[in-house]
Amino acid sequence: MEVTEIKVQELRYQKHQPKDYKSENAIRWCPGCGDYAILTSLQKAMAELNIEPHQIAVISGIGCSSRLPYYMNTYGFHSIHGRAAAIATGVKVANPGLSVWVATGDGDSLAIGGNHFIHAIRRNVDLNILLFNNKIYGLTKGQYSPTSDRGFVSKSSPYGTVEDPFHPAELTFGARGTFFARAIDVDIKNQTDVIIEAAKHKGTSVVEVLQNCVIFNDGIHNRISDRNWKADNTIILQHGEKMIFGKEENRGIVMDGWELKAVTIGEDGYTLDDVLVHDATTRDNTLHTKLALMDTADSLPVALGVIRNVTAPTYEKEYEKQIEEVQARTPKRSFTEFLLNSPNIWEVK
Amino acid sequence: MPTNPVVTDIKQVTIRFSGDSGDGMQLSGTLFSTLSAIFGNEIATFPDFPAEIRAPQGSLHGVSGFQVRIGAKDVYNSGDKTDVLVAMNPAALKVNAAFLKKGSIVLFDTDSFQKRDLDKALFQTLDPFAELNLDYVQPIGVNITTLTKASLTDSGLENKEILRSKNMFALGIVCWLFNRPLEIADKLLEQKFSKKPILVQANIKALTDGYNYGNNTDMTASTYRIDPIETAKGFYTDINGNTATAYGLIAAAEKAGVELFLGSYPITPATDILQELSKRKDFGVKALQMEDEIAGITSSIGASFAGCLAATSTSGPGLSLKSEALGLAVMTELPLVVIDVQRSGPSTGMPTKSEQSDLNQALYGRNGESPLVVMAAASPTDCFETAFTASKIALEHMTPVILLTDGYIANGSSAWKIPDMDDYPDIKPPYVQNKYNGNAGEWRPYFRDEETLVRYWGPAGTQGYTHRIGGLEKDRLTGVISSNPDNHQLMVNVRSAKIEKIADFIPEQQVTGDKHADTLIVGWGGTYGHLLEASLRLNANGKKVAYTHFRHIYPLPRNTHQLLKKYKKVIVAEQNNGQFAAYLSGRFQDLDNIHKYNRIEGQPFKVSTLIEEFTKIMEEK
Numbered sequence: 001m002e003v004t005e006i007k008v009q010e011l012r013y014q015k016h017q018p019k020d021y022k023s024e025n026a027i028r029w030c031p032g033c034g035d036y037a038i039l040t041s042l043q044k045a046m047a048e049l050n051i052e053p054h055q056i057a058v059i060s061g062i063g064c065s066s067r068l069p070y071y072m073n074t075y076g077f078h079s080i081h082g083r084a085a086a087i088a089t090g091v092k093v094a095n096p097g098l099s100v101w102v103a104t105g106d107g108d109s110l111a112i113g114g115n116h117f118i119h120a121i122r123r124n125v126d127l128n129i130l131l132f133n134n135k136i137y138g139l140t141k142g143q144y145s146p147t148s149d150r151g152f153v154s155k156s157s158p159y160g161t162v163e164d165p166f167h168p169a170e171l172t173f174g175a176r177g178t179f180f181a182r183a184i185d186v187d188i189k190n191q192t193d194v195i196i197e198a199a200k201h202k203g204t205s206v207v208e209v210l211q212n213c214v215i216f217n218d219g220i221h222n223r224i225s226d227r228n229w230k231a232d233n234t235i236i237l238q239h240g241e242k243m244i245f246g247k248e249e250n251r252g253i254v255m256d257g258w259e260l261k262a263v264t265i266g267e268d269g270y271t272l273d274d275v276l277v278h279d280a281t282t283r284d285n286t287l288h289t290k291l292a293l294m295d296t297a298d299s300l301p302v303a304l305g306v307i308r309n310v311t312a313p314t315y316e317k318e319y320e321k322q323i324e325e326v327q328a329r330t331p332k333r334s335f336t337e338f339l340l341n342s343p344n345i346w347e348v349k
Numbered sequence: 350m351p352t353n354p355v356v357t358d359i360k361q362v363t364i365r366f367s368g369d370s371g372d373g374m375q376l377s378g379t380l381f382s383t384l385s386a387i388f389g390n391e392i393a394t395f396p397d398f399p400a401e402i403r404a405p406q407g408s409l410h411g412v413s414g415f416q417v418r419i420g421a422k423d424v425y426n427s428g429d430k431t432d433v434l435v436a437m438n439p440a441a442l443k444v445n446a447a448f449l450k451k452g453s454i455v456l457f458d459t460d461s462f463q464k465r466d467l468d469k470a471l472f473q474t475l476d477p478f479a480e481l482n483l484d485y486v487q488p489i490g491v492n493i494t495t496l497t498k499a500s501l502t503d504s505g506l507e508n509k510e511i512l513r514s515k516n517m518f519a520l521g522i523v524c525w526l527f528n529r530p531l532e533i534a535d536k537l538l539e540q541k542f543s544k545k546p547i548l549v550q551a552n553i554k555a556l557t558d559g560y561n562y563g564n565n566t567d568m569t570a571s572t573y574r575i576d577p578i579e580t581a582k583g584f585y586t587d588i589n590g591n592t593a594t595a596y597g598l599i600a601a602a603e604k605a606g607v608e609l610f611l612g613s614y615p616i617t618p619a620t621d622i623l624q625e626l627s628k629r630k631d632f633g634v635k636a637l638q639m640e641d642e643i644a645g646i647t648s649s650i651g652a653s654f655a656g657c658l659a660a661t662s663t664s665g666p667g668l669s670l671k672s673e674a675l676g677l678a679v680m681t682e683l684p685l686v687v688i689d690v691q692r693s694g695p696s697t698g699m700p701t702k703s704e705q706s707d708l709n710q711a712l713y714g715r716n717g718e719s720p721l722v723v724m725a726a727a728s729p730t731d732c733f734e735t736a737f738t739a740s741k742i743a744l745e746h747m748t749p750v751i752l753l754t755d756g757y758i759a760n761g762s763s764a765w766k767i768p769d770m771d772d773y774p775d776i777k778p779p780y781v782q783n784k785y786n787g788n789a790g791e792w793r794p795y796f797r798d799e800e801t802l803v804r805y806w807g808p809a810g811t812q813g814y815t816h817r818i819g820g821l822e823k824d825r826l827t828g829v830i831s832s833n834p835d836n837h838q839l840m841v842n843v844r845s846a847k848i849e850k851i852a853d854f855i856p857e858q859q860v861t862g863d864k865h866a867d868t869l870i871v872g873w874g875g876t877y878g879h880l881l882e883a884s885l886r887l888n889a890n891g892k893k894v895a896y897t898h899f900r901h902i903y904p905l906p907r908n909t910h911q912l913l914k915k916y917k918k919v920i921v922a923e924q925n926n927g928q929f930a931a932y933l934s935g936r937f938q939d940l941d942n943i944h945k946y947n948r949i950e951g952q953p954f955k956v957s958t959l960i961e962e963f964t965k966i967m968e969e970k
Contacts (some may be wrong), residue, residue: 023817025829056811059651062820070817070830075809078819079647080677086612086644090659092652093635094610095810098655114646119640213414270798319635326630333631335603339596343540345586346387 034185034211065132082113136217169292363428368437368753373516378415395427407469426878460494568569591621595738605776612648658809702951703756727877772921781805789813796826866895
């Protein structure tokens with residue numbers, strides 16, 4: 001008996017490996033697709049978090065991103081276009097003990113599924129949404145998406161689009177989101193880090209992964225993903241730390257009136273003291289919005305890492321709490337007993 | 350006025366309370382029907398209200414009515430025409446004039462039948478009864494507004510609140526007319542306004558004064574007594590169809606030992622189901638008001654994936670929005686109960702009016718070969734039975750089930766004997782761990798039970814059975830995505846065969862009426878009460894008619910074909926253009942005896958019309 005018990009103990013504390021989260025299914029993404037890196041990062045993060053595979057549910061919609069659940073040795077649901085966030089809400093509320101993930105894309109979540117995306121965030125259901133943003137519809141072979149820049153030429157916009165894109169961060173904050181992080185597909189280390197932070201956050205976590213579509217939108221994120229420019233064109237924000245970036249690590253973000261500005265420390269009178277310290281936990285999302293919208297076009301680095309991470313009540317916990325409160329003040333009874341105690345009851349003798 | 354009122358015994362009576370949508374007619378009607386039920390009468394109610402919450406005062410389109418039929422026995426529906434109309438304004442009289450029986454009593458508030466009130470209801474003269482040629486009714490004018498004001502002068506209520514009690518004064522007169530004991534009404538009012546004692550007192554006073562006014566002035570030739578029914582012993586309550594549907598789901602979840610989850614979005618006339626289940630946190634019910642109809646059903650599919658009895662409630666337009674997700678539930682073979690409280694369509698149609706026109710949508714409204722179970726409830730209390738059975742089928746056969754009710758039975762109520770849940774069958778979902786306990790490695794996600802063809806249920810979180818499902822076609826065993834031609838054909842067949850097999854688990858179709866009948870009346874859904882009464886009356890008139898009413902629409906009971914073949918004429922009566930008739934003809938192509946009766950007015954069938962029309966069909970050569 002004792003021996004068995006020790007074995008159980010060992011099993012319980014056994015550290016999971018990324019391979020424990022890999023399914024046997026053959027992966028069908030195009031060779032070179034950014035999605036492979038996201039899958040790898042996710043499996044690494046899960047191993048790091050050491051969640052039991054059967055306690056994980058990965059829900060997806062439609063699109064290249066949404067094939068991901070098939071490659072996970074967890075519970076997985078490849079659903080219909082745009083609806084993953086709503087399905088995941090049902091899963092999480094039904095069983096709050098599950099670690100629930102949503103794999104989705106810019107078309108899936110920001111076009112056809114926009115409503116579910118913002119409402120899941122507004123409710124703050126404890127979901128981890130991995131938003132694969134390649135600014136294109138890949139699986140339907142190359143139409144512009146809601147994140148494609150104005151003027152973008154695609155098969156469905158041969159003369160360029162005449163509409164502005166969504167920024168996922170703005171939508172998230174507009175929906176009063178409590179967690180937003182950004183990563184690039186090529187940077188597995190940072191990606192794994194933010195995925196871990198997303199999982200730890202209680203509430204809806206949105207992780208925007210800037211992902212390359214090697215076939216229909218190759219190089220769309222080059223200005224930040226290319227290793228020649230990456231260090232100067234991106235900044236990895238760390239809560240509680242100075243906003244420093246650049247190859248030489250001598251550049252910083254400062255406030256200039258109401259605007260953010262990238263400066264070189266030691267030049268133009270700027271010192272390290274002027275550089276902002278990142279606070280991901282402040283409820284006011286004004287600065288988080290500004291950070292998330294930083295763009296190389298405005299001579300600012302694109303922000304990566306955890307931009308916002310705020311504590312707030314989660315929907316499913318609040319729901320359970322309400323049930324517990326009601327049950328605490330109502331006697332436990334069968335359905336028949338309940339009916340027999342309802343108003344407007346009479347007896348025929 | 351006559352001086353010696355006599356108490357006349359009658360079997361049944363139909364009363365309609367009618368006024369502005371803010372006049373409290375729904376409350377008067379509900380109280381009257383509930384107290385009649387408690388008194389021991391059979392009841393059937395029909396709230397008939399406009400879609401507008403508060404239409405302009407006194408206008409024709411703002412008229413709200415509550416019809417109740419009470420009787421010693423055989424009350425199968427809310428009645429065609431009224432014996433008593435309470436008309437709080439001229440518009441109420443005008444709108445209901447066509448539904449007044451010869452000799453019926455019209456109790457009206459003289460204070461609100463003045464020139465300006467008549468103008469609002471577009472009367473040309475000062476005598477609305479003459480203008481409507483209502484020389485066959487007994488108008489009884491009472492200055493209800495004045496009397497209510499006098500009654501409540503010292504009540505401590507504001508003038509506006511006093512005026513709102515007019516409905517209680519009117520109800521008091523009706524209670525006197527029908528010899529209703531006021532104590533029951535008092536108790537109901539105490540429950541209704543338990544948080545505002547001042548309103549309880551005022552309402553009871555207005556009610557009592559109304560009753561006494563009737564008694565003291567002897568305003569009609571006779572009052573009526575309807576004796577209590579002799580029914581099965583036990584405890585009773587009155588219940589409407591939506592509440593009964595919600596209760597059926599709760600009862601089924603309790604039987605199955607699973608949590609109940611409802612994902613829904615407010616829509617007339619289905620919203621009460623969401624509201625009722627939102628209250629039932631004492632049973633741990635998780636009822637979520639989602640952001641739209643699609644989220645309503647998809648959150649439920651998610652909850653089903655995680656092991657709940659999952660349901661979604663809606664009406665026709667909402668079901669349209671749920672179509673794609675229904676296909677997903679078919680493909681992933683997850684249990685799901687979809688309640689469609691049908692209303693008049695197409696599009697927004699007439700939201701507060703009833704119809705049976707969503708049958709085709711329920712049967713066919715999805716892309717691909719997408720079979721699922723379709724059922725229909727017959728009456729307010731039958732909503733409980735069908736919701737329970739729909740849940741049982743969904744959970745045991747791993748399939749979405751669409752349960753069709755309609756606005757008429759959803760809002761209408763009748764007396765309900767509180768069930769003993771021990772009398773109901775067990776619900777045993779096909780859990781994968783029960784089948785493959787200890788041999789999880791042998792199991793694949795699309796392995797099926799050989800008898801039922803049902804795939805096993807491994808809710809997310811179950812140790813040892815991690816798997817992936819989705820909307821793409823799956824390999825028949827492993828569940829891996831597959832576009833293999835043979836596999837697809839096989840899966841199409843097996844999804845269909847699985848549903849057809851459910852016919853082995855439902856009762857055979859029963860027939861009532863004349864044993865030697867050559868004509869069979871066929872109905873389904875909320876028209877039950879009217880069709881039953883029509884068939885009984887035809888039998889009483891010596892007509893050789895039988896009647897059958899379908900609860901199970903897809904699959905149909907095993908004996909359906911054989912049954913329909915036996916009759917010379919089969920009359921399928923429904924509130925649509927012949928959807929069930931076409932369905933039967935399509936499934937049983939040798940049938941050449943199908944006749945149709947269709948009315949789509951947004952109003953319940955009229956028994957008298959049914960009898961006429963059925964007789965015509967029977968007499969045709």
